Amino acid sequence: MKRILLLFVASLVTTGALGGCAYSGWPRGWFYRDQMPAWDAFPYWNQWSHWGVAYADREPPPPPIEVIPDSPGDKYAWVGGHWRWQHNDFEWVQGHWAKPEAGTYEWIPGRWSYDRYGWYYVNGHWQ
Numbered sequence: 001m002k003r004i005l006l007l008f009v010a011s012l013v014t015t016g017a018l019g020g021c022a023y024s025g026w027p028r029g030w031f032y033r034d035q036m037p038a039w040d041a042f043p044y045w046n047q048w049s050h051w052g053v054a055y056a057d058r059e060p061p062p063p064p065i066e067v068i069p070d071s072p073g074d075k076y077a078w079v080g081g082h083w084r085w086q087h088n089d090f091e092w093v094q095g096h097w098a099k100p101e102a103g104t105y106e107w108i109p110g111r112w113s114y115d116r117y118g119w120y121y122v123n124g125h126w127q
Helices: 002-019
Strands: 077-079 082-086 089-093 096-098 111-115 118-122
Antiparallel strands (some): 077 096, 111 118
């Protein structure tokens, strides 16, 4: 009986100890400089990533000239296109018309910024 009780207690201790080793997913509380980076520059890790931000290894090219179509209505704002870093190269994301979020009236465009890790994109936002 003592042996069975000892095995039972040992199995509970082992199960409890191993239960704390479960994978809990992505780390909480990502740290970002300025604002959250663009959704398409997140969340993979490579040699140019730091704290969940995807870094480009070179400066983005100048933006192409965008032909802005007619607005679909007077309550829309133009959200200009931007370069995104994907598959180790820059891809152009076309601009579009969008309605401002409730309580906002102006689109602040996103921008590429540089720090010691390289170039990274900071999302635009409504203000």
